[in-house]
Amino acid sequence: MSTEVSDLVAAMHRASEQLTAPGAPWELEQRRINGVELRSYKNAPGTLRDAIDAGRAHGDKTFVTYQDERYSFDDFFAAADRLAHHLAQGLGIHKGDRVAIAMRNYPEWMMSFVAIASIGAVVVPLNSWGRAEELAYGIQDAGARLVICDSERLAYLADQLPALNCRAIQVRGDERRDDWVEPWSRSQEAAAELPEVDIGPGDLAIIMYTSGTTGKPKGAASTHFAIAQALYNFEYHAALSAMANMPTVEKMLGSGFDPATLLAVPLFHVSGCYAVFLGNLRGGRKLSIMYKWNPEQALDIIARERITVFTGVPAMTLALLESPRFADSDTSSLFALGAGGAACPPHLKDLIYDKLPDAYPGTGYGMTETNATGSSCTGAAFRLRPNAAGTLSPIVEVKTVGENGNALPRGETGEIYIKSPTNVQQYWNLPEASANTFVDGWVATGDVGYVDDLDFLYIVDRIKDMVIRGGENIYPVEVEGVLLGHPAVLEATVFGVPHEQWGEELIASVHLGDDSATEEELRAHVAGHLAGFKVPARILISGDELPKNATGKVLKKAVKEQYLAAG
Incomplete structure (x- = not known):
C-alpha cells in the first residue's frame, strides 16, 4: 500500500x-425499521417533501435552463405548486394515488x-x-390514475388510456383536449398554493421500475424516509470528499x-x-438540461452556461473528452466529471487528467433497490x-455471501449484500x-x-x-421473448x-424454422416492441438448433463463448 x-x-x-x-x-442514530436495526442520519429530512422544500430558500437564483428557457427557484416552485393544487383540487389525486411521468428530460418532468411528491401521491417515473x-x-402495474407525458409518449399511449383507466396531462407540443387528455397549460391556471397533506416518513413515495428476472420491469417501492436518507447520504459523501481533497476543492x-x-442522464434513473x-x-x-445526448451540443452548453459539473455514464464522458471539438471549446469552468452507471474503461482516468489536469472526477456504485446508495470514489x-467502486458511508453495511448463503470473511469475493436505511422495502405487487x-x-x-482492508x-x-x-x-429474457414472438424464430438467446x-x-443468436427472416427484419421486429437501446447490435441467424443442456435449456454461456472466439 502506497x-x-x-x-x-x-x-x-x-x-x-x-x-x-x-x-x-x-x-x-440507531433506528428500528420493520424489525431491523439500522444506522441512519439523525438530521436528515423526515420526508421527501421536507427534502424538496429546502430548495425554496434559494429564491430568485437560476435553477433550470433548457435551450432558451430559464427558471429561477421561485419560478420552478410556483409552477410545481400550481400543478400540485390542480392535481389535488382539480383532478382529485389523493395521498397514496400513483401518478406516472413519461417524458424526456424537460423542466416539466422535475416540476x-x-x-x-408534495401532495403525498406516489411518483412513478417511466422509462x-x-x-x-x-x-x-x-x-x-402501478395502477396509475394519471400520467404526465410529452407529445411523443402521448402518441404511444393515447389509444390505451381508456382501457388503462388513466388520464393524461400533455406537456409541450400541439395541445390536445378530450375526455382523457388535458394540456399542461390548464394546470398552470391554478393557484400556486401547495395543499396541506399529512405525509409520514414510512409512507410510499416512489415506484421506480427496474429490469427483473421475469423479463418484465419490477417496481422498486421506496418510502419517503429511505429517499430522504439517500439524498442526505449524497451530501455526506460530497462533504467527506471535499474535506479529503481540499487543494483541489479550493x-x-x-x-x-x-x-x-x-x-x-435520464431523470427516470436514480442517478x-x-x-x-x-x-x-x-x-x-x-441545472442545465440536455434533451438528448450529443457531445458537441454538450460542449456548447458547457461554454454558454459555465458548467462546472458533468455527470454521465463512462461512454458519455469518453465521447465528450474525445470530441474533435473539445480542444477548441471553452471548458475552463469544467472541474467535476462523474462517470457512473457502468464499469469505467481503464484509460478513462488518464484521459480525464490529460484533458483537464485540475479535474475532480468520480464514480460510484448503487442501484435502484438501494436508491443509488452504495459507495463513492471521488x-x-x-x-x-x-x-x-469507492468507499462506504457510515449508514451502509456490505457483506459478501458465498454460494451456500454463508457470509464470507472480509476480502473474499461473493455476492454483494447491502444494508442501509435507504433500501427499497419491496417490489410492487411481487411478494x-x-x-x-x-x-x-x-x-x-x-x-x-x-x-x-x-x-x-x-x-x-x-x-x-x-x-x-x-x-x-437490459434484461435478455425480455428481448428473447420479443424475438420468439416472430413467427420465424424457434429459439433465441441474448447476451x-x-x-x-x-x-x-447486446448480441442475439436465433434458430429459425426456415430462412425467411433476415437480420434486418428481426432487428426491426424488436425495435417495434422495445426501446432502441434494447435492439441487439447483431442477430446471428442459424438453421441449426442452439446448444442445450440435458433439461433443454439453451446454453447461453456456450453461445457467447463461441461468438467471442469467432472474433
Missing part, C-alpha cells in the same frame, strides 16, 4: 469522525415530480425510451464560476433523479483506485421476488465483488444476466459482450 493511499484513507477517516460526531450535521407496450405495462471554489451541472436533480435543487445549484480516491431480494434489511444485489468496494462480475449498455439496464464505447453491447 503512502499516498494510506494518507488519503486516514484523512477520510478523520473527516468522517468530524462529520458524524454528536451535534455534527451527519450525526448518526411534476415535485408536485406529485422515456420505452414504446407503447412498455409504458402501458408500467401504468397498469482551486474549484477559487475559479470564480458558480456551481452548475449539466443534466445529460439523474436523485444525485443530479434533487441534489442541485437542495443545494441551490443551476477525487484522489478515483485517481489512486480507479478500478474501485416472491421481494422475499428473494430483500432479506432481513439486506438487499441481495446480484453483483459479485469484495471489500478490501481499506474499505474500498470492488465490483468484479454480475450474477444476474443483466446487460448494461451505456448505463441502461452482452464487451464494447469500448458502451461498456457492453
Whole structure:
C-alpha cells in the first residue's frame, strides 16, 4: 500500500469522525425499521417533501435552463405548486394515488415530480425510451390514475388510456383536449398554493421500475424516509470528499464560476433523479438540461452556461473528452466529471487528467433497490483506485455471501449484500421476488465483488444476466421473448459482450424454422416492441438448433463463448 493511499484513507477517516460526531450535521442514530436495526442520519429530512422544500430558500437564483428557457427557484416552485393544487383540487389525486411521468428530460418532468411528491401521491417515473407496450405495462402495474407525458409518449399511449383507466396531462407540443387528455397549460391556471397533506416518513413515495428476472420491469417501492436518507447520504459523501481533497476543492471554489451541472442522464434513473436533480435543487445549484445526448451540443452548453459539473455514464464522458471539438471549446469552468452507471474503461482516468489536469472526477456504485446508495470514489480516491467502486458511508453495511448463503470473511469475493436505511422495502405487487431480494434489511444485489482492508468496494462480475449498455439496464429474457414472438424464430438467446464505447453491447443468436427472416427484419421486429437501446447490435441467424443442456435449456454461456472466439 502506497503512502499516498494510506494518507488519503486516514484523512477520510478523520473527516468522517468530524462529520458524524454528536451535534455534527451527519450525526448518526440507531433506528428500528420493520424489525431491523439500522444506522441512519439523525438530521436528515423526515420526508421527501421536507427534502424538496429546502430548495425554496434559494429564491430568485437560476435553477433550470433548457435551450432558451430559464427558471429561477421561485419560478420552478410556483409552477410545481400550481400543478400540485390542480392535481389535488382539480383532478382529485389523493395521498397514496400513483401518478406516472413519461417524458424526456424537460423542466416539466422535475416540476411534476415535485408536485406529485408534495401532495403525498406516489411518483412513478417511466422509462422515456420505452414504446407503447412498455409504458402501458408500467401504468397498469402501478395502477396509475394519471400520467404526465410529452407529445411523443402521448402518441404511444393515447389509444390505451381508456382501457388503462388513466388520464393524461400533455406537456409541450400541439395541445390536445378530450375526455382523457388535458394540456399542461390548464394546470398552470391554478393557484400556486401547495395543499396541506399529512405525509409520514414510512409512507410510499416512489415506484421506480427496474429490469427483473421475469423479463418484465419490477417496481422498486421506496418510502419517503429511505429517499430522504439517500439524498442526505449524497451530501455526506460530497462533504467527506471535499474535506479529503481540499487543494483541489479550493482551486474549484477559487475559479470564480458558480456551481452548475449539466443534466445529460435520464431523470427516470436514480442517478439523474436523485444525485443530479434533487441534489442541485437542495443545494441551490443551476441545472442545465440536455434533451438528448450529443457531445458537441454538450460542449456548447458547457461554454454558454459555465458548467462546472458533468455527470454521465463512462461512454458519455469518453465521447465528450474525445470530441474533435473539445480542444477548441471553452471548458475552463469544467472541474467535476462523474462517470457512473457502468464499469469505467481503464484509460478513462488518464484521459480525464490529460484533458483537464485540475479535474475532480468520480464514480460510484448503487442501484435502484438501494436508491443509488452504495459507495463513492471521488477525487484522489478515483485517481489512486480507479478500478474501485469507492468507499462506504457510515449508514451502509456490505457483506459478501458465498454460494451456500454463508457470509464470507472480509476480502473474499461473493455476492454483494447491502444494508442501509435507504433500501427499497419491496417490489410492487411481487411478494416472491421481494422475499428473494430483500432479506432481513439486506438487499441481495446480484453483483459479485469484495471489500478490501481499506474499505474500498470492488465490483468484479454480475450474477444476474443483466446487460448494461451505456448505463441502461437490459434484461435478455425480455428481448428473447420479443424475438420468439416472430413467427420465424424457434429459439433465441441474448447476451452482452464487451464494447469500448458502451461498456457492453447486446448480441442475439436465433434458430429459425426456415430462412425467411433476415437480420434486418428481426432487428426491426424488436425495435417495434422495445426501446432502441434494447435492439441487439447483431442477430446471428442459424438453421441449426442452439446448444442445450440435458433439461433443454439453451446454453447461453456456450453461445457467447463461441461468438467471442469467432472474433
